[in-house]
Amino acid sequence: MTTRRTIAPEELDTLDLADPRLHAETDLSAVWRHLRQRRPVHLNPATDTAPAFWVVTRHADVTAVYRDSARFTSEGGNVLETLLAGGDTAAGRMLPVTDGDKHAGLRRVLMSAFSPRALEPIVASVRRTVQRLLAEALDKGSCDFASDVAARIPLGAICDLLGVPDHDRAHVLSLTSAALGSHDADSTPADAWIARNEILLYFAELARDRRESGHSDVIALLAGSEVNGLPLDDDEIMLNCYSLILGGDETARLSMAGAALALLEHPGQWQALKRGDAPIGTAVEEILRWTTPALHAGRTATTDTEIGGHPVRAGDIVTVWNASANHDELVFDAPGELRLDRTPNKHVTFAHGPHFCLGAHLARAELGAVLAGLRDLVAEMERTGPARPVHSNFLSGFGALPLTLKAA
Numbered sequence: 001m002t003t004r005r006t007i008a009p010e011e012l013d014t015l016d017l018a019d020p021r022l023h024a025e026t027d028l029s030a031v032w033r034h035l036r037q038r039r040p041v042h043l044n045p046a047t048d049t050a051p052a053f054w055v056v057t058r059h060a061d062v063t064a065v066y067r068d069s070a071r072f073t074s075e076g077g078n079v080l081e082t083l084l085a086g087g088d089t090a091a092g093r094m095l096p097v098t099d100g101d102k103h104a105g106l107r108r109v110l111m112s113a114f115s116p117r118a119l120e121p122i123v124a125s126v127r128r129t130v131q132r133l134l135a136e137a138l139d140k141g142s143c144d145f146a147s148d149v150a151a152r153i154p155l156g157a158i159c160d161l162l163g164v165p166d167h168d169r170a171h172v173l174s175l176t177s178a179a180l181g182s183h184d185a186d187s188t189p190a191d192a193w194i195a196r197n198e199i200l201l202y203f204a205e206l207a208r209d210r211r212e213s214g215h216s217d218v219i220a221l222l223a224g225s226e227v228n229g230l231p232l233d234d235d236e237i238m239l240n241c242y243s244l245i246l247g248g249d250e251t252a253r254l255s256m257a258g259a260a261l262a263l264l265e266h267p268g269q270w271q272a273l274k275r276g277d278a279p280i281g282t283a284v285e286e287i288l289r290w291t292t293p294a295l296h297a298g299r300t301a302t303t304d305t306e307i308g309g310h311p312v313r314a315g316d317i318v319t320v321w322n323a324s325a326n327h328d329e330l331v332f333d334a335p336g337e338l339r340l341d342r343t344p345n346k347h348v349t350f351a352h353g354p355h356f357c358l359g360a361h362l363a364r365a366e367l368g369a370v371l372a373g374l375r376d377l378v379a380e381m382e383r384t385g386p387a388r389p390v391h392s393n394f395l396s397g398f399g400a401l402p403l404t405l406k407a408a
Contacts, residue, residue, distance in 0.1 A: 004026050004027045005025070005026045005027065005121075006026070006027040006029070006030055007022075007026045007028055007030065007031050008030060008031075009030055009031055009033075009038075009125075012031055012034065012035075012039075014044075015031070016044065016045075016047060017046075017055055017319075017393070018044065018047075018050060018080050018084060018393050020391045020392050020393045021391060021392065022393075023295060023391075023392065023393055023396060024389040024390060024391045024392070025254060025389070028323070029327065029336070031177060032255055032321070032323065032324035032327060033327075033329075034330075035055065035057040035324065036057045036058050036324060036328060040056065040057050040058045040308055040310075041054055041055070041056055041061065041307050041308055041310035042054070042055040042057070043055070043313075044319075046336070050084040051084060051317060052317070053083065053084070053298075053316075053317035053318070053319050054307070054312060054316060054317065054318045054319065055319055055321060056307055056308075056318060056319065056320045056321065057321050057324035057325065057328075058308065058324075058325065058328055058330070059325040059326075059328035059330065059331045059346070059348070060093075060308070060328075060330070060331075061307050061308040061320075062320040062321070062322070062324075062325040062348055062352070063106060063308070063325075063348060063352045063353070064308075064384050065307060065318060065320050066297070066320065066348070066351055066352035066353040067354075068353075068354065069099040069103075069172035069353070069354050069355070070099075070302065071301065071302055071303060072299035072300070072301060072302070072318055073099050073299060073300050073302050074091075074096060074097050074098070074099055074298075074355060075088075075090070075091040075092060075097055075098065075099055075300070076088065076298075076299075076300035077097060077298055077300070077315075078090065078096050078297055078298050078299070079296070079297070079298050079394050080296065080298055080394065081393075081394070082097075082298075082317060083298045083300070083317045083319075084102070084317070090239045090243075093235060093236045093239050093240075093360070094236075094239040094240055094242070094243050094353060095107060095110065095240055095243055096247070096355065098242055099354070101228055103227065103293065103354065103355075104225060104354075104403050105227035105228045106190050106227050106240070107220065107354075107358065109221065109225045109227060110218070110221075110222075110240070110244075111358070112221070113161060113218045113221055114358050114359055114361065115361075115364065116328040116361050119361060119362055119365070120275075122157050122160055122161060123362070123365040123369075125156070125157070125159050125160065126153060126156075126362075126365060126366050126369050127369045127372075128370070129152070129153055129156055130149075130153060130370055130372075130373045130379070131373060131377070132364075133149045133152055134149065134373045134374070134377050134378065134405075135377070136148075137149060137403075137405050138378070138406075138407045140382060140407050141404055141405065141406075142402070142403065142404045142405070143402075143403060143405065144400055144401060144402050144403075145257055145260045145272070145401040145402075145403045146253070146257040146387075146398055146399055146400050146401040147399075147400065149256070149260075149370075150233075150254075150256035150257040150260075150370070150401075151173060151253045151292075153252070153253065153256065153366055153369075154248055154252035154253050154256075154366055155172065155173050155176070155248050155249045156168060156330065156365070157248070157362060157366060158244060158245055158248035158249055158359075159172065159245075161217060161218050161244070161248075162203075162206075162217055162218050162219055162244065162245065163206070163217030163218070163219055163220070163240055164206070168202075168278040172199070172202070172245065172407060173249070175195045175198050175199050175202075176195075176199070176245060176246055176249045176250055178191055178192060178194075178195035186356065196242075198403035199242050199245065199246075200238055200239070200242055203219070203237070203238045203241040203242055203245075204234060204235075204238040206219055206241070206242070207219055207222075207223060207234050207237040207238050208357075218241070219237060219241055219387065222236075222237045222240060222241070223237055237259050237275060239369050241343065244358075244359075246337070247357070247358075247359060247363070248359050248363075249365070250395060251293040251294050251395065252293075252359075252362075252363050252367070253397075254291065254293035254390065254395060254396065254397030254398070255287060255288060255291045255293050255331075255349075255363070255367055256366070256367060256370045256396050257397055257398050257399075257401050258287065258290070258291030258293065258348060258398065259287045259291065259367060259370060259371060259374075260370075260374065260381065260401060260403065261387055261401055262287060262290055262338055262396060263374065263381065264381050264382075264383060264403075265299065266338045269338050269339070269340050270381075271401060272340055272341070273340055273371065273374070273375050274375055275403045277341065278340030278341045279341070280368050280371055280372050280375075281368070282340065282341050282343050282345070283340040283368075283371050284364050284367050284368045284371060285333055285342070285343075285345040285347065286338065286339060286340050286341075286345060287340075287371070288347055288349040288350075288363075288364075288367070289326045289332070289342075289345055289347035289349060290326075290338050291349075291396070291397060292323050292326050292347075292349055293324050293349070293395060293396055293397050293398060294322055294349065294351075294360075294393055294394065294395065295321065295322060295323045295393065295395065295396050296319045296320060296321045296322060296323070296393070296394065297319070297320050297322070297351060297355075298317065298318070298319050298320075299317075299318045299319075299320070300315065300316070300317060300318065301313065301314055301315065301316045301318055306392070315323060322347075322348050322349060322351075323396065325347075325348050326347045326348060326349065331346055332345075334348075350363075376408065377407065377408055378405050378406070378407065378408060379406045379407060379408040380405070380406040381403050381404070381405055382403065382404045383401075383402065383403055384402045384403060384404055385400075385402035386400075386402075387401045388400035388401075
């Protein structure tokens, strides 16, 4: 089993929930449970370098904040890093940090590329890729499931959608990992800043090339579209490509690596999947709940208001914690148990409301392909080394998972 030091609720007032090491190296489940039951709207205190922020942990309160973009805007930033730094420079131009009519217009444009029908060829390619990668891992007998399998699936799909050339994809993968500062405990904010800017520059160049190129990818779609009667400029195209590559890559691969680890650590559920007792569709939803690769989302209160009866002032930073909401005892029976046949499953892994994940259908298809591949092709899995957690206050999961695989 993967073991981490359990943080007791008594330690809560000494914790800074913005600390990446806290999420990577410790088990916060007892803290989340305590907050849901005793302090569902908790103030994480200010530090010498960052302001205080509200921590919302109950499922009902989390979904209420997600639904209400008027009182809780994304335009001050949608993750702790940008919120604590004073805001997001892409606000009003990039889909995740845009609200109102501009958000609705941008989303309508992009949904045409992310509808189930439009994604059919991408999903078919994903299934072929999963089969090939698992066959290669079985032939070798061992692999790092996180990097050899999981990392190579979502990036390929999103790069297909964006029309990223094959020869650039390894470079883009390295940048997406560094951009969120997640894979190494000693990565610095400067490393992440450099990677993010390299991604932006890369897509700025692609956007310029695609305006008159005749391509049929998402970049060309954005370049040829209008939002509320106005064409998108190069910066808006670049920023939304940046958002899609980060949003479509890292969280999906973490859920896939987390799926393999969960099956290893819960052999009864692994056998239920193998026997067909747990349908792939419900198994996907439970893995999404169990892994919760995006720990939180952030908002800014636009007015004096309240959350769950607790007063919040205009301008306050509000964070909603999917990691807690997905284990809320008021919503999930025995949330600490992995049940691949769990239904209903009202997880908030894809957020909720107007900012519900644009790529949810693709992410479900990718994870479903991995679970089906493991079920059909793999008889046994065994860990050959420690699973290495990512270091992030936003992402949760494992950047390394060495395994041996035996063919079915």
